[in-house]
Amino acid sequence: MILASTLTTNLSILVLAGFIGFVVISKVPNTLHTPLMSGTNAIHGIVLLGGLLIVGLSGNDAFNKVILVIAIAFGTINIVGGFLVTDRMLEMFKSKPKPPPDAGDGNGEAGDGKGGAS
Amino acid sequence: MSFLQNQNFLDVLYIIAFALFIQGLRGLSGPTTAVRGNRIAAVGMVIAVIATLLNRNEGNWGLIVLGVALGAAIGVPAARQVKMTAMPQMVALFNGVGGGAVFLISWGEFRLTHGFAHTATYITVSSLFAAIVGSVSFWGSNIAFGKLQEIIPGRPISFGSAQQIVNLVLLLLAIAAGADIAAGDHSEAIFIGLLVSAALLGNAVVLPIGGADMPVVISMLNAFTGLSAAATGIALNNPALIVAGMIVGASGSILTNLMAVAMNRSIPAIIAGGFGGGGAVAGAEGAGEHAGTVRSTTAADAAIQLAYSNRVVIVPGYGMAVAQAQHAVRELTKELEKRGVEVSYAIHPVAGRMPGHMNVLLAEADVPYDQLKEMEEANPEFQRTDVSLVIGANDVTNPAAKNTPSSPIYGMPILEVSDSHSVIVIKRSMNPGFAGIENELYYDPKTEMLFGDAKSAVSEITAELAQI
Numbered sequence: 045m046i047l048a049s050t051l052t053t054n055l056s057i058l059v060l061a062g063f064i065g066f067v068v069i070s071k072v073p074n075t076l077h078t079p080l081m082s083g084t085n086a087i088h089g090i091v092l093l094g095g096l097l098i099v100g101l102s103g104n105d106a107f108n109k110v111i112l113v114i115a116i117a118f119g120t121i122n123i124v125g126g127f128l129v130t131d132r133m134l135e136m137f138k139s140k141p142k143p144p145p146d147a148g149d150g151n152g153e154a155g156d157g158k159g160g161a162s
Numbered sequence: 163m164s165f166l167q168n169q170n171f172l173d174v175l176y177i178i179a180f181a182l183f184i185q186g187l188r189g190l191s192g193p194t195t196a197v198r199g200n201r202i203a204a205v206g207m208v209i210a211v212i213a214t215l216l217n218r219n220e221g222n223w224g225l226i227v228l229g230v231a232l233g234a235a236i237g238v239p240a241a242r243q244v245k246m247t248a249m250p251q252m253v254a255l256f257n258g259v260g261g262g263a264v265f266l267i268s269w270g271e272f273r274l275t276h277g278f279a280h281t282a283t284y285i286t287v288s289s290l291f292a293a294i295v296g297s298v299s300f301w302g303s304n305i306a307f308g309k310l311q312e313i314i315p316g317r318p319i320s321f322g323s324a325q326q327i328v329n330l331v332l333l334l335l336a337i338a339a340g341a342d343i344a345a346g347d348h349s350e351a352i353f354i355g356l357l358v359s360a361a362l363l364g365n366a367v368v369l370p371i372g373g374a375d376m377p378v379v380i381s382m383l384n385a386f387t388g389l390s391a392a393a394t395g396i397a398l399n400n401p402a403l404i405v406a407g408m409i410v411g412a413s414g415s416i417l418t419n420l421m422a423v424a425m426n427r428s429i430p431a432i433i434a435g436g437f438g439g440g441g442a443v444a445g446a447e448g449a450g451e452h453a454g455t456v457r458s459t460t461a462a463d464a465a466i467q468l469a470y471s472n473r474v475v476i477v478p479g480y481g482m483a484v485a486q487a488q489h490a491v492r493e494l495t496k497e498l499e500k501r502g503v504e505v506s507y508a509i510h511p512v513a514g515r516m517p518g519h520m521n522v523l524l525a526e527a528d529v530p531y532d533q534l535k536e537m538e539e540a541n542p543e544f545q546r547t548d549v550s551l552v553i554g555a556n557d558v559t560n561p562a563a564k565n566t567p568s569s570p571i572y573g574m575p576i577l578e579v580s581d582s583h584s585v586i587v588i589k590r591s592m593n594p595g596f597a598g599i600e601n602e603l604y605y606d607p608k609t610e611m612l613f614g615d616a617k618s619a620v621s622e623i624t625a626e627l628a629q630i
Binding site: 061084086116122132 | 183244
């Protein structure tokens with residue numbers, strides 16, 4: 045069996061993901077562009093994984109530990125904050141039936157549990 | 163339990179994670195599926211994080227817990243408390259934080275591998291790319307945040323004609339430092355030099371950009387952060403990072419392009435900076451053409467005019483956000499609807515300070531989604547509109563964009579409010595808008611100006627309406 049190199053495999057993933065991204069994002073209406081941006085904020089919080097992987101390797105000195113903890117904190121802010129705030133916004137768009145505006149908060153909290161778990 | 167650390171198993175988890183991201187974003191194609199979509203993406207994120215934690219780990223759990231706890235302690239209250247009017251700042255800040263994480267990770271990797279010694283060249287190059295773009299995004303986003311939060315003046319700050327040269331030199335410095343490291347220099351000083359050049363570049367790119375161009379800048383920085391995350395994914399051989407980063411990159415690029423088109427400006431022209439200068443000159447020319455008079459009206463007259471209309475279109479702009487007038491506007495709408503007036507909202511793509519900003523504010527005030535009309539949908543309907551009520555919007559309604567080839571905004575798609583039977587503009591004063599361009603609409607005989615703060619003016623109209 046011939047295996048593609050890691051580089052070419054990853055480049056293929058990169059290019060295909062770019063095309064899929066364009067198709068999927070093109071379908072998002074103007075009205076939802078702000079939640080789209082905060083949602084993508086949450087998704088690029090995935091750099092957290094990079095921090096988790098490197099902090100787990102041996103040989104990090106004290107300075108490295110400090111910058112990696114900051115990186116992990118930054119990634120977490122993105123993920124938790126991004127998903128939460130997007131959830132808050134989208135609940136507002138959804139509110140078709142007419143409960144008092146406060147009902148949005150209750151639903152927001154349901155989403156919070158999930159965000160917090162990450 | 164050993165299968166938990168099998169690389170294939172972990173990769174399957176990553177694949178599930180990015181599939182959930184894509185599925186989640188598909189949900190954003192409409193308001194009814196969007197909430198679920200966002201939660202699906204969040205589940206994907208949880209899976210990706212779990213997969214990463216299952217990786218072989220030399221036992222720095224304490225640091226991981228510390229970092230996550232810090233992040234959650236900052237992120238959760240920020241997300242819960244932020245006002246909808248402050249969303250542009252929030253998104254700018256989140257962009258910056260993401261870029262910051264990327265360049266810090268890259269720096270950590272550099273130090274851990276003793277300057278990318280014994281590292282495959284493509285990994286080195288991806289990490290360096292991530293470091294440069296992440297640093298540009300971090301600093302650029304923080305400047306954008308500062309401008310939106312009005313910590314830094316919103317007007318363009320620049321080196322004038324030397325701006326492009328400064329930017330180019332900084333970019334070349336960062337690339338040169340990167341090339342040196344890729345060629346085998348292991349000196350950390352060079353790496354720090356790369357980060358600093360990129361940081362200065364981030365400052366130099368965003369400082370000259372004025373408030374009204376912010377939707378473009380925020381979208382662009384969003385794309386940068388995504389691309390830097392994708393590069394980190396290549397360096398770390400992590401498919402979830404690659405896919406997620408690339409999708410964010412695509413999203414940011416699409417939005418950047420949409421915003422630039424909606425302002426009829428090229429992206430390079432915006433990055434080259436300074437709307438204010440060119441606009442002011444043309445504004446002076448424009449002023450001569452309009453010897454026409456401006457007619458002002460009162461809240462009581464405006465209320466009568468609105469009450470006896472069949473169809474009213476509200477055109478919100480940044481002024482509505484600044485005055486936090488969205489709830490007052492919603493009250494006015496309700497009052498009009500009680501009288502059988504058909505009300506809708508026409509929203510220009512660049513109204514406000516970020517893509518979709520007006521929609522979020524109106525959704526917060528409980529305006530039904532189907533009353534929000536995008537520009538293409540709204541424009542043909544102005545002809546059968548009795549009153550267009552412009553609240554804190556300016557350049558996006560300026561007919562000069564259609565009629566005056568010498569205007570700096572000529573060719574920019576606008577909301578054609580001057581097609582409606584009459585227009586009421588709520589505005590603080592006759593000061594021109596951000597672009598410094600005189601608005602012909604205000605001199606149109608169909609137009610009446612209601613001077614005042616958006617919130618109090620709208621509330622006054624509502625109060626007058628209640629008495630009719």
